[in-house]
Amino acid sequence: MSENIISQEQKRKIDWWKEKGIEPYGRKFLKQDIYQILENQTGEVSIAGRIMGIRKHGKAAFCDISDASGKIQAYLKKDIIGEPLWENFKNLDIGDIVGIQGELFKTHTEQLTILIKNFILLSKNLRSLPEKWHGLKDIEIRYRKRYLDLIMNHDVKNIFITRTKILSLIREFLNNKNFIEVETPMMHPIVGGAQAKPFITHHNALDIDLYLRIAPELYLKRLLVGGMENVYEINRSFRNEGISTLHNPEFTMLEAYSAYKDCEEMINLTEEILIYIIEKIYGKTEFIYQEKNINFQKPWKRILWTDIWKEIGINQWDNYQEVKNKAIEYHLEIEGNENVYDLLDLIFSKKIQTQFIQPTFVIGYPKEISPLAKSYKDNPDITERFELYISGLEVANAYSELNDPVEQEKRFQEEVKKATPDRPKTVDQDYIETLEYGMPPAGGLGIGIDRMVMLLTNSSSIRDVILFPLLKQKT
RNA sequence: GGGCCGCUAGCUCACCAGGUAGAGCACCGCCCUUUUAAGGCGGGGGUAGCAGGUUCAAGUCCUGCGCGGCCUACCA
Structure with a gap:
């Protein structure tokens, strides 16, 4: 894993937004939870979340937006949002956080979708997200960058x-x-x-x-x-x-x-x-x-600790030699400096405990x-x-x-x-x-x-x- | 601490009889106004974990180191 460097393209995009006079890191945005929208299924809505997918179709596009509560599809048409917003949209990437206002409708496949009337960039993502299909698998990165794992x-x-x-x-x-x-x-x-x-x-x-x-x-x-x-x-x-x-x-x-x-x-x-x-x-x-x-x-299930030893044939659990013999019989690695409690613990953790499902x-x-x-x-x-x-x-x-x-x-x-x-x-x-x-x-x-x-x-x-x-x- | 395995593009993975690095996604350009892993055409991007060694030639073989995973040893 190497520290990735922000690419020229990503710098160019930040500059593009700044040149447009748009702050690429936005402020407070009044949003509804996506989950609520999925429940209610109707009306004008306002959501915010991370773009998890973009499917462009010429002068229209579908986006998947996800927030803490859920995920919803949004649909964008140039002739509805107009030229300037369309240009803005072209400078969005997967991973950006946006605020969206629009109206719910259903696609030909009956999928609940927001018809975007307005949107605003709330936070620009400068690094590409892990691959959408396989996700983030590298266990080390998952632990070190838990935020990516969570996304x-x-x-x-x-x-x-x-x-x-x-x-x-x-x-x-x-x-x-x-x-x-x-x-x-x-x-x-x-x-x-x-x-x-x-x-x-x-x-x-x-x-x-x-x-x-x-x-x-x-x-x-x-x-x-x-x-x-x-x-x-x-x-x-x-x-x-x-x-x-x-x-x-x-x-x-x-x-x-x-x-x-x-x-x-x-x-x-x-x-x-x-x-x-x-x-x-x-x-x-x-x-x-x-x-x-x-x-x-x-x-x-309940079992007496002392009975455990009887069950495996140790008559006196505090008899060092008897316990040691059992440990040897089980082929457990012993160094010789263990006391009887160490040996009992060894037998317990290797041979007994694992059976208590x-x-x-x-x-x-x-x-x-x-x-x-x-x-x-x-x-x-x-x-x-x-x-x-x-x-x-x-x-x-x-x-x-x-x-x-x-x-x-x-x-x-x-x-x-x-x-x-x-x-x-x-x-x-x-x-x-x-x-x-x-x-x-x-x-x-x-x-x-x-x-x-x-x-x-x-x-x-x-x-x-x-x-x-x-x-x-x-x- | 010991054993085994892994580390190649941002991500998921190929290439591994040693011959000088590829695909998909992501990103850029062009086309596409109901897609959903959208599609088509084109493009940029890599000191192959790091350091040595063997070799005409190393991502590929060897050694050391680093980080991680699993197993193993001690505490829950």
Whole structure:
């Protein structure tokens, strides 16, 4: 891909308009939405939009005009608009933005068309649009120049409209349940709330390093202490890790917390939210993702995390040798320095998770990998936590929140022992102090919005649901 | 980070036994007043991602680099 240079022809055209005394970049124009016109089908109309096609026929021409709401054909006749406007028209190109006034009629083929009586150039396009038939296919250009992707590829626009719709539906659902939407800091003095490498930035006036948040969790739970019983945030988190079809360095998460609830109630909430959205988007509780039908009719499958290991023949999930043998049996690549949790995660992500096509709650994760979750009363090694898998993708993570400050401090200290330079860990004393004031028992839920949008728009890459995914700069 | 693939006109793509670059759309000129991938005739436009190498000769073969895609490794 090379930076294209504005051609002599295109410069000549700009000059042509200027010489005519017409500003090629116009101003406010009173327009109707094309969609409305297509609905009403009659009368004098005024529209504005981008010229997507021109078919000239001697001293007449057809144009396709498209705006945010739709696309309509316009017909131009020299003997109606007169010589001067006809000359102007000859200096329009595909891609120009114009305002048009005219009257609706139907062509011989019964196509609703605007008979142009007057038009005005509102913005000159100096670069030729991608090819009208094949459109813009180059994936790199589609991501780098998303505006072209949106102009040329109708489906792409729909994906982002659906994304916005999903976000409104989530807010609508939670607001109706008396949840309060809040905004918490994006810049954190201490890394917390998840296991991930953070981005580091610096505040000059305070002369301190700050971390872009990897999760909002600890701030949202401070709000539980403050008496907000149902809170949520939908916003970006940042993780300084690899980029893939499932990972973008900045991504959007929903985190919701509900006081006096627990993990089990978060399962209900998760089911309700998803079904609410899916029914509003699809009008039913199932849809196709990547050629597989996914059915959200309740009850959704539930499986205990500990039972997963029994099912594949591991008697003691915390028996390192037994787990390692299984990993070897599966021909998984291991380096030797993994602990038992690493190996379990490896087996899970390679061999187990991909099988959970239908919505599946995996319930009861070990304490060691769940530092913010409350343990079961009768089993201190396992926490009241679930992850939801759909089509092999981890979509949600939730648990009963640990609200015991003494226990939380111990857990933090264990985490600090696992810290690496890449993944700094600090005991968040301020958070411990917050818990010391008393946090109500609560359930917390996190949903990866981008992945959910992927599922609901049948997108195979996270880049297809993020308007401007991070790409390397071209040098 | 590793593996595979791609990068040719603004866009979509050809040419690939190495012989000095083509088509369609877009753009320009002429003809055409109900087309819709409108049509007809003519025209302009390319340091073939970048840098080396092999060769009489490289878009084509080799090496390195850049960017991207897919797979793979870690976080959601």
